[in-house]
């Protein structure tokens with residue numbers, strides 16, 4: 001395996017931890033490294049997709065931006081898994097609610113990730129693949145949330161290729177199937193992890209609602225973000 005990879009400039013094995021948190025925004029990765037981790041080293045600056053390794057409660061953990069959308073997280077998670085030996089990939093992001101009872105600021109864990117993307121076609125499966133989270137990471141996250149008395153909703157999410165949908169009502173069909181929220185990355189992460197035999201999980205905070213059109217303020221996003229982070233960091 002040749003490192004550095006085209007998209008991650010880390011030249012040494014062992015610098016990136018076995019567990020990597022993946023916010024979409026690289027500046028979120030920097031914020032997490034600056035505010036939650038100790039003994040931080042930066043391992044990536046390529047395309048400003050910042051990546052850092054540090055420790056949390058003495059355990060080694062990395063955090064790196066994934067970018068937005070399935071192609072972007074597909075690239076970064078593939079390189080982390082296949083070139084840097086990463087075993088646990090935890091997306092931490094935001095989503096839009098598709099359900100009346102999924103409120104803005106809620107924390108959601110994506111047990112499954114539906115998608116309108118064609119990403120699975122590469123595997124030439126004789127049917128429709130169901131991308132799911134690692135049960136090991138999922139059950140641990142639920143346990144940590146209960147211990148910290150953080151409410152989480154666990155269920156299906158939609159990883160959409162489309163943010164500005166020409167069919168403004170298409171989300172209602174997913175909502176009818178009980179899908180809780182829409183984001184743009186988890187399905188590719190779950191498929192890459194499954195194909196490589198490693199673990200992935202997606203934890204989300206609800207930033208807006210397609211049902212009520214409510215949006216969170218920047219301050220609210222920061223507060224719920226901290227709750228989600230408290231869960232994710234314990235998974236190292």
Ligand code: HPA
Nearest residue numbers: 094095096182183184207
């Ligand atoms: N759509 C897709 N991704 C999102 C949304 C949304 O409404 N909100 C936050 N991430």
